[in-house]
Amino acid sequence: MEERTIKSLKAVKVGIAGNIMLAIFKVVLGILAHSIALISDGVDTAIDVVKSFIVYRGIKIAGEPPDSSHPYGHGRAETIASNIIGISVIFAGILIIIQSIATFGKTNALETLMLIGAGTSIIGKIILSTYMSQVGKKFSNQALLADAKDYLGDVFASSAVVVGALLIIFTGKTFFDGIASIVVALIIMYMGYKVLQPGLQEIMEEQDNPEIVEKIEQIVNEFPKAINPHLIRMSKLGSYYIVDMHLEFPGSMSIEESHRIVNMIEKEIKSKIPEVQDITIHVEPFGNK
Secondary structure: OHHHHHHHHHHHHHHHHHHHHHHHHHHHHHHHHHHHHHHHHHHHHHHHHHHHHHHHHHHHOOOOOOOOOOOHHHHHHHHHHHHHHHHHHHHHHHHHHHHHHHOOOOOOHHHHHHHHHHHHHHHHHHHHHHHHHHHHHHHHOHHHHHHHHHHHHHHHHHHHHHHHHHHHHHHOOOOOOHHHHHHHHHHHHHHHHHHHHHHHHHHOOOOOHHHHHHHHHHHHOOOOEEEEEHHHHHHHHOOOEEEEEEEEEEOOOHHHHHHHHHHHHHHHHHHHOOOOOEEEEEEEEEOOO
């Protein structure tokens, strides 16, 4: 198993362990505090645990080598895991709103316990989000970055619980617990959308990295006999790209010579752009219409 997969799986395990502890802590404290907002926050963290198991499986599948059924590898498993996270987060937000409306004004929350639970959650989630983001960026892991964004959303959600508790302290009105719970749900849904968006773009083959196209053109221009790089298309599979492009050569050049230059260009591109795992170059005679 390559380093990228090992480190990514380790990060997911850390996230699972941290979220299990936070979920239990917040749900138990929420029940003791009669706070629907803190319970909602805890349930959201419990859902994070389930999502992390999905991410873990997605990363393991993505780390498998190409085979006859998947000649370009299994990198898109990370994207699928990321999309599942986004959809499940939005769904969790909807359920929390429904529950918050059903119990609005019917609870007498204990603000001190709300502050303790939400404050602990904020610290824990900042640590987890920072760690997951660092690992995700280092290894270009879409699923880990999605998890990091989700954890950051949890920080804002817990902050809403803190605000709700403070409003209860200053006003004596416990219905602010219900309002805080709805705010938590809206934040959760927004973060779910932000997680889902890049995954959908990848599945729809959106060309999202013009910098790589520019680098490819620069590399090709280093070879005088290679002319007019065009129709450069990229397909993103998890952390890497599959590139397809057209390139012109003088009509008098032999197939053997053009093939030799194409091989040199492919090696140079893979060497200078690590994100490119595979590249196919279509050879055309110069001035081809």
